[in-house]
Amino acid sequence: MKIGTRMRTAVAAVLSLALSGCFTMNHTFPPNTQFGRRPEGAVGVRPTADNGMKNYLLAGLFPWSRFGTDDLAKDPGPGRQLADVEIETQFNWMDIVIWIIPGQYYGYYVWAPRHVGYKAVVIENGDEAVAATR
């Protein structure tokens, strides 16, 4: 292999790794969501759930436009919170087809999808307010 080719390969590898080091998903939920035990006195109102395909450009460096990147969980409204939250992230068959079909290596960097879903229960906390932390 010529030195120039080696250099190009090395630069491409370094760039790819540098660009793809940001493939992280923040699981953002409405304020005061309860992920563990419910607060005392909380009453379940209704179950809620959603799932969607999250799409990323350059292996996660950028969200792919706004398509599929909005927060799944919506604010349940005043006086209400989400509780008993379960989050599931899956690299399912559709994700891998999308990853492979555009051409393994470059496909992954151009379009990197994941399927994310959540299940929760909307609760009402009665007349108790969320206490501030000092």
Next chain:
Amino acid sequence: MSRRSLAWCLMLLLPMVGSGCFTVHHVYHGDKLLTNGPGLERPTKVVRHFEVSDRQFFWLHGYIPTGEALNGLELAATQAGEHPGVVNLKLKEGQDFTDLVISHVPCILSFVCGTWSTWVEGDVVEYTDAPLAGR
């Protein structure tokens, strides 16, 4: 079909068969209160801030996960220790630079193996009307 074509087909099909298996569940059914809000149902004070992460290794694009399953909420609850809960909880997952190097270089673009991580950050709190442990 030549041997090379067959090898390519197998390489493409194998991860597709197993790809539905690499699933991360963040769920907690214990007695700790975990919230992304600023406080619990009673006044609290921050005991300490924490930032922790966990990493899972898998074979064949997630077909064979190894070790303990990733679970950011369990990780946060563990941090609470003997205290009642965690506030200002932030949860994320994905691949950092180390995951990318492992998955793309020795694991050959994550076909052979790879790693996936989860990160949690928050404040462990104690009720202000409860005595601190050890005092």
